[in-house]
Amino acid sequence: MLDYGLKNRELFPETKSDGTVDIDLSSGKYTKVWQGPNHPGITGNMSLELTLLGDEVMESKTHVGYLHRGFEKLMERRRFINNFPLVCRICVPEPDFNEYCYAAALEELAGVEVPENALWIRTLILEMARLQSYLMWLSGQVGAFGFGIPSQWMLYCRDRVLDMFEELSGARIYHIYMLPGGVRDNLPKGFKAKMRETLNDIVPLLRDYERVVFNNAVFKKRAKGLGYINPDWIEEYGITGPNARGAGVPKDVRKDNPYLKYPELEFLPVTETDSDVYARAHLRWRDVMMSVDLIRQILERTPDEGAFKADLPSMLHWKIPAGETYVNAECTRGEYGYYIVTDGSGYPRRVNVRGPSYTHAVTLAEKMMVNCNIADVAATLVSLHTYPPEVER
Amino acid sequence: MAKMNYKKRFSDLEKRMVTSPDGEEFEVDPMKDYFSDARPKVHPPSKITPLENFMNWCRAESIYILGFGTGCGAIEMRPLMSPMYDAFRFGIHWRPTPRQSTVFVIGGYASVKTIKRIVRSYEQMQGPKWVIGLCSCTINGGMYWDSYNTVNRLDHYIPVDVYITGCMPRPEALLDGFTVLKKRIKEGRGEGSNEYAENFDWYKANQKKIIKSWDMPDYNW
Amino acid sequence: MERIIENIKKQFPLQDVNSDHGWFITCEKKDVISLLTHLKITGGFTHLILITAVDWIEEDRFQLTYLLNNPQLKIRLGLRTFIERSVWPDESEMQSAHHLWPAVKTYQRELHEMFGIDFPGSPEVNDPLILEYWDDIPPYRRDFDTKKYSEETYFPREGRGSNDPAEYMKSQLYPNEGGKSQDFPQEISKKSSGEKNA
Numbered sequence: 001m002l003d004y005g006l007k008n009r010e011l012f013p014e015t016k017s018d019g020t021v022d023i024d025l026s027s028g029k030y031t032k033v034w035q036g037p038n039h040p041g042i043t044g045n046m047s048l049e050l051t052l053l054g055d056e057v058m059e060s061k062t063h064v065g066y067l068h069r070g071f072e073k074l075m076e077r078r079r080f081i082n083n084f085p086l087v088c089r090i091c092v093p094e095p096d097f098n099e100y101c102y103a104a105a106l107e108e109l110a111g112v113e114v115p116e117n118a119l120w121i122r123t124l125i126l127e128m129a130r131l132q133s134y135l136m137w138l139s140g141q142v143g144a145f146g147f148g149i150p151s152q153w154m155l156y157c158r159d160r161v162l163d164m165f166e167e168l169s170g171a172r173i174y175h176i177y178m179l180p181g182g183v184r185d186n187l188p189k190g191f192k193a194k195m196r197e198t199l200n201d202i203v204p205l206l207r208d209y210e211r212v213v214f215n216n217a218v219f220k221k222r223a224k225g226l227g228y229i230n231p232d233w234i235e236e237y238g239i240t241g242p243n244a245r246g247a248g249v250p251k252d253v254r255k256d257n258p259y260l261k262y263p264e265l266e267f268l269p270v271t272e273t274d275s276d277v278y279a280r281a282h283l284r285w286r287d288v289m290m291s292v293d294l295i296r297q298i299l300e301r302t303p304d305e306g307a308f309k310a311d312l313p314s315m316l317h318w319k320i321p322a323g324e325t326y327v328n329a330e331c332t333r334g335e336y337g338y339y340i341v342t343d344g345s346g347y348p349r350r351v352n353v354r355g356p357s358y359t360h361a362v363t364l365a366e367k368m369m370v371n372c373n374i375a376d377v378a379a380t381l382v383s384l385h386t387y388p389p390e391v392e393r
Numbered sequence: 394m395a396k397m398n399y400k401k402r403f404s405d406l407e408k409r410m411v412t413s414p415d416g417e418e419f420e421v422d423p424m425k426d427y428f429s430d431a432r433p434k435v436h437p438p439s440k441i442t443p444l445e446n447f448m449n450w451c452r453a454e455s456i457y458i459l460g461f462g463t464g465c466g467a468i469e470m471r472p473l474m475s476p477m478y479d480a481f482r483f484g485i486h487w488r489p490t491p492r493q494s495t496v497f498v499i500g501g502y503a504s505v506k507t508i509k510r511i512v513r514s515y516e517q518m519q520g521p522k523w524v525i526g527l528c529s530c531t532i533n534g535g536m537y538w539d540s541y542n543t544v545n546r547l548d549h550y551i552p553v554d555v556y557i558t559g560c561m562p563r564p565e566a567l568l569d570g571f572t573v574l575k576k577r578i579k580e581g582r583g584e585g586s587n588e589y590a591e592n593f594d595w596y597k598a599n600q601k602k603i604i605k606s607w608d609m610p611d612y613n614w
Numbered sequence: 615m616e617r618i619i620e621n622i623k624k625q626f627p628l629q630d631v632n633s634d635h636g637w638f639i640t641c642e643k644k645d646v647i648s649l650l651t652h653l654k655i656t657g658g659f660t661h662l663i664l665i666t667a668v669d670w671i672e673e674d675r676f677q678l679t680y681l682l683n684n685p686q687l688k689i690r691l692g693l694r695t696f697i698e699r700s701v702w703p704d705e706s707e708m709q710s711a712h713h714l715w716p717a718v719k720t721y722q723r724e725l726h727e728m729f730g731i732d733f734p735g736s737p738e739v740n741d742p743l744i745l746e747y748w749d750d751i752p753p754y755r756r757d758f759d760t761k762k763y764s765e766e767t768y769f770p771r772e773g774r775g776s777n778d779p780a781e782y783m784k785s786q787l788y789p790n791e792g793g794k795s796q797d798f799p800q801e802i803s804k805k806s807s808g809e810k811n812a
Binding site for chain 2 (some may be wrong): 038039067070077085156158162
Binding site (some may be wrong): 505506509532533534538539540541542543544545546549599602603605606 | 761
């Protein structure tokens with residue numbers, strides 16, 4: 001770790017044997033700073049309550065709940081199919097994982113067999129969602145370090161992917177293309193060619209991004225050694241996804257609990273060993289390239305015609321037998337899961353959403369911010385890739 | 394009944410003696426020192442019509458948006474800054490702090506916890522100021538009309554000049570909304586902050602009805 | 615997986631083992647913490663996925679679910695237990711598991727806030743996590759009516775029509791039968807207009 005902050009360590013309070021520090025706010029040594037919710041260096045609408053000594057963070061407390069809409073309550077009031085417009089709004093930047101997990105959980109409980117074609121299209125949509133979410137993150141990470149231009153490139157790439165989503169489903173952000181039992185339709189005519197063209201257009205920009213950002217002396221100097229995640233914390237804190245893979249633990253739901261058509265695709269989970277901001281950024285960049293490769297593989301193999309939806313009873317009268325299940329998928333931030341309990345009626349009894357940011361943004365961020373320089377708080381937080389809406393639902 | 398323990402959270406706002414690193418002792422009373430208690434004033438338009446028109450033109454052509462993403466709508470604000478939509482050509486610019494901004498874009502639903510911050514941010518903005526309500530949720534609650542934590546009508550808590558419907562509205566719809574707002578300002582109809590000052594008590598009563606943690610003076614900047 | 619369950623059965627009395635849609639085992643409330651410790655230390659279930667509660671208001675009890683994952687064997691196990699459901703403003707009580715995983719404290723804070731289940735000894739459990747100064751029934755309990763609360767607290771805009779989709783579609787699909795259909799019993803539609811005991 002780099003030695004940031006005050007040189008005179010005598011001013012600092014002593015750490016007791018159990019790892020806690022006594023902070024006496026009335027001594028006048030400390031400053032309380034609220035980073036967020038209205039702050040340019042925060043991801044989404046959340047806030048960090050930082051206690052500073054000099055410019056070093058002594059204690060951090062995450063406050064969430066600014067985006068709480070009570071989804072899990074609202075879902076109990078709506079029929080299974082009425083919930084579909086709600087679930088995609090739980091996580092705004094990448095709604096498709098919600099749609100998939102919810103649909104798959106219902107299919108599991110109701111015993112619905114999904115046609116082959118729909119599985120391929122779902123895999124395609126999930127990979128495209130991963131791609132656009134990662135592109136947004138790549139833009140945000142360098143933005144937190146003050147790089148304007150690569151950030152704009154990535155936004156442009158993301159807009160291109162969103163255009164493809166629009167072509168497919170008619171919406172940019174909330175594309176409810178999946179439905180319980182399958183998908184809405186087969187791929188439109190000419191979609192594959194356009195998608196390939198889009199990928200061909202964005203790959204050179206991604207290569208430029210790597211050249212400009214990862215070889216940049218300023219970025220290296222600031223990002224290396226910053227925001228270290230100890231590999232021992234991974235099991236303790238329930239860290240999943242790129243944050244775990246950055247520490248050398250190949251945790252990837254796509255490999256561990258294969259779903260959809262991932263067992264038939266060729267890929268290996270990307271890992272890095274340094275476990276700092278630089279390693280995680282590079283890992284995500286490599287993940288984007290892998291995602292591009294996966295989309296190409298999927299486009300190769302998706303059939304053009306065929307059944308895309310299983311036969312279901314009338315949706316509004318759809319009753320699912322009592323049971324409970326947990327369905328998960330690998331989203332850009334880690335393991336995304338839905339725990340659904342049904343009681344045999346037309347309404348879900350309980351839906352619990354497990355967002356990966358839940359542990360990353362609260363417990364892990366509180367631990368990581370300690371001894372961090374205030375200028376690096378934003379970069380560290382962005383590198384955890386937290387989206388507040390899925391923390392509080 | 395185990396009541397929630399709020400004592401710790403309030404301690405930041407209590408009066409206390411503070412010793413500075415130089416050894417100087419002074420008293421801090423956050424409720425007085427951090428907030429101001431003066432009521433907002435109505436600013437009538439200038440009596441010289443050409444001057445007022447010129448001022449309105451200036452205001453309309455330099456829209457500074459507060460970069461506070463209060464809900465899902467914030468996700469479509471980011472592409473506006475990108476080369477594909479490029480809001481800068483409309484004279485639209487993002488500012489990080491309320492002091493420098495003139496337009497507050499409420500991105501979607503406002504939960505009770507957020508509306509407290511929205512009110513504070515809005516009151517910290519300098520007049521003349523305008524509010525754009527993005528997405529259906531600001532109009533009538535949208536998808537979350539029966540939710541216990543989101544407000545249904547934003548215009549009961551702060552004055553809204555322009556609504557943009559949709560869930561989610563496209564970036565083009567947003568640009569169109571900005572164009573409408575500009576037109577309104579140029580015509581001298583963007584009187585949101587004056588409206589707020591005139592009906593101050595009504596707005597405050599509505600805000601206090603839902604914000605249970607009202608730990609600040611009525612008006613603060 | 616069966617062998618693991620057999621091993622657990624030897625040491626802990628299990629009430630129910632369910633493998634319909636993933637493995638879920640049920641045990642007594644007093645055994646939960648020791649069983650979690652056993653699963654974490656000797657069973658290899660080191661990754662805690664989530665902790666959540668289900669409100670079975672008809673049976674007057676809460677169901678607590680601990681979902682665990684074994685990263686080596688790549689298997690998932692759900693541990694369920696039932697605790698007594700007290701009527702608000704009394705709170706139900708459960709032993710805290712915060713010493714096993716640090717992340718548990720956030721889940722327990724949320725459960726305390728949203729269901730009114732207290733976990734004595736868990737750090738910061740009395741701090742509100744999501745809501746600010748909530749003084750009604752904990753919102754995720756079934757007897758809290760969110761629609762009624764919303765209508766009383768916030769100002770609904772006049773002229774906003776909202777149809778219960780099931781009722782509406784019934785009247786559209788079966789106009790001659792007065793909106794009644796064979797496969798749609800009446801008692802289900804009663805539930806749709808808000809939770810019971812509102």
